[in-house]
Amino acid sequence: MFEKVLIANRGEIALRVARTCQEMGIRTVVAHSEADRDSAAVRFADESKCIGPAPVKGSYLNAAAVLTAALQTGAEAIHPGYGFLSEDADFADACARYGISLIGPDSELMAELGDKSSARVLMSKAGLALLPGSLEPLTVGRARVLADEIGYPVIIKAVAGGGGRGMSVVDSAADFTDAFVRTRAIGQTLFGDDRVYVERYLPTAxxxxxxxxxxxxxxxxxxxxxxxxxxxxxxxxxxxxxxxxxxxxxxxxxxxxxxxxxxxxxxxxxxxxxxxxxxxxxxxxxxxxxxxxxxxxxxxxxxxxxxxxxxxxxxxxxxxxxxxxxxxxxxxxxxxxxxxxxxxxxxxxxxxxxxxxxxxxxxxxxxxxxxxxxxxxxxxxxxxxxxxxxxxxxxxxxxxxxxxxxxxxxxxxxxxxxxxxxxxxxxxxxxxxxxxxxxxxxxxxxxxxx
The missing domain is CATH 3.30.470.20 (ATP-grasp fold, B domain)
Structure with a gap:
């Protein structure tokens, strides 16, 4: 069993993970931003380590800072909670290279399942039914043809999206191209990946x-x-x-x-x-x-x-x-x-x-x-x-x-x-x-x- 775990998150989930660690006899380090210096999780943990300023790109999404904090404090594992780096396959791979366990699946599978397009392929092969749609990212022309074949409404999704972000519902062919371009831009801005795919939308599911x-x-x-x-x-x-x-x-x-x-x-x-x-x-x-x-x-x-x-x-x-x-x-x-x-x-x-x-x-x-x-x-x-x-x-x-x-x-x-x-x-x-x-x-x- 691990002796020390670094918690790379904030808010209620950081505190919730720290409580179970204490019950298991595991020492905890909470990695926190400057804005969370006096947070409940920081007060509860055995140790804390500031990893950057309030904006998430400089702290909770700063993989190098989080990994450095784990190495400096002697943590054997990182619990990522949810959000932030919890499904970042590159971060999981970096942790493995330094001998630190990121609590979750291995980086290769995380990458496949984190990409919504490849996840659809993988789960389809595993026998799960999919809504009619594409199994790979599409250009606007091919996507428009597919949407016409499926029938409206359809939903355009960013391959790297999540948390309800990077999705656009399209009710008619007249709105499709603008929605496609907008969703690609959102994917690039939020996730650094402009690939999108299309599937049937169920408005009352x-x-x-x-x-x-x-x-x-x-x-x-x-x-x-x-x-x-x-x-x-x-x-x-x-x-x-x-x-x-x-x-x-x-x-x-x-x-x-x-x-x-x-x-x-x-x-x-x-x-x-x-x-x-x-x-x-x-x-x-x-x-x-x-x-x-x-x-x-x-x-x-x-x-x-x-x-x-x-x-x-x-x-x-x-x-x-x-x-x-x-x-x-x-x-x-x-x-x-x-x-x-x-x-x-x-x-x-x-x-x-x-x-x-x-x-x-x-x-x-x-x-x-x-x-x-x-x-x-x-x-x-x-x-x-x-x-x-x-x-x-x-x-x-x-x-x-x-x-x-x-x-x-x-x-x-x-x-x-x-x-x-x-x-x-x-x-x-x-x-x-x-x-x-x-x-x-x-x-x-x-x-x-x-």
Whole structure:
């Protein structure tokens, strides 16, 4: 087992990883920017190392600075959390060259799965169904012909995109060329890669993903599925497990398909296979996330399994602590992302000092957060302030508990706006209550309130 792990992230995930490391008897180093010098994660860790200024390019995306920090502090492994360098294959390769384990799959597979075009090819060969579209990046002319053949609407995606960025939905042929050029420019600006591909767009699909765990001894298991259909700007707001009201047997088929696909490519560590489910109950591969997901906590709530512990153990060469028959999912868990955003202004991020922070409590309520009274929300990073996770034996009880916890949450500042009240409107919406919602729910709520 590792003796020291460097955490190359910030916010709630850095603190969450550090807590499990402490429970495992592993010393921690938090790599932080100048803006996060007094963060909760830095205060909690055994050591800290400043890796650069507030802007992410000079700190959390500065691979050389992160690797240098690991070498200087004697860390044997780096936990990248999510975002930033967590799926950077070049960084994983550099870590390996210096004898440091990046907690995740190997760099070659990470590169293949991180490229959405090659991932589609790889997963298609593994037997997963794909939406009609291209298996390789296209020029605008070829893409336009394919879009006409598929039928509109289509979606243009950056090959290197992620986190809801680098995507454009096109409703008609007249808009295609402009959208194609715009998406290529976004891909180049955000990801340094202007390649794009095209596939059919499902405007009323459900977004369902499967949590995978795999070790280096050939064992691959799943921990069930999660529904992530409540999204704004194609980024998740509410997640739950199990996914409600799926056709009989569908969840099991998805989980078995995801497990088989992960095994076929030699996946190791924690990962998520994401699918779109159409109105007929057919599911289609969307992408693989080679990292821990923000919403991993709902899976932990229904299984009792610490995913970070399993990640670290597998990366150090140990076998998984359990096999598929040992996975016992009980009850329902819901996660609500409380973001520093103003829903009335198209979820615009808000930077502000926090003058009041009192998270909810009570039975089966978990709050993962790095915030505290006196903390200032910086303008440089993701807007996530807290993840509220609740568990209950039945879904209606879990919704009631989440609503109670959101009402109890006290979070304020001079210019701070959050998604807390909007999340209550989502949970109270009849379509959500009846599990009849899809990825259009947030858009529908916003349009009726406009």
């Amino acid at each position: 459900r977004h369902v993903e499967v949590q995978i765990l795999a070790d280096t001894h050939g064992r691959v298991i799943h921990l069930g599925e999660r529904d992530c259909s409540v999204q704004r700007h194609r980024q998740k707001l509410v997640e739950e497990t199990p996914a409600p009201r799926l056709p009989p047997g569908l969840a099991d088929r998805m989980c078995r398909a995801a497990t088989a696909a992960a095994a076929s490519v030699g996946y190791t560590g924690a990962g998520t296979v994401e699918f779109l489910v159409d109105e007929r109950g057919e599911f289609y591969f969307m992408e693989v996330n080679c990292r821990l997901q923000v919403e991993h906590a709902v899976t932990e709530a229904v299984t009792g399994i610490d995913l970070v512990r399993e990640q670290i153990s597998v990366a150090s060469g140990h076998a998984l602590s359990l096999d598929q028959p040992d996975v016992d999912r009980r009850g329902v868990a819901i996660e609500c992302r409380v973001n520093a955003e103003d829903p009335t202004l198209d979820f615009r991020p808000t930077a502000s000092p926090i003058t009041e922070f009192l998270p909810p409590g009570g039975p089966f309520v978990r709050v993962d957060s790095h915030a505290f009274a006196g903390y200032s929300v910086p303008p440089n990073y993701d807007s996530l302030l807290a993840k509220l996770v609740v568990w209950a034996p039945e879904r209606d009880q879990a919704i009631a508990r989440a609503l109670r916890a959101l009402r109890e949450f006290r979070l304020g500042g001079p210019t701070l706006r959050t998604t807390a009240d909007f999340l209550r409107r989502v949970l109270e919406h009849p379509k959500f209550a009846k599990a009849e919602h899809n990825t259009s729910l947030v858009r529908d709520i916003v349009s009726t309130e406009a």
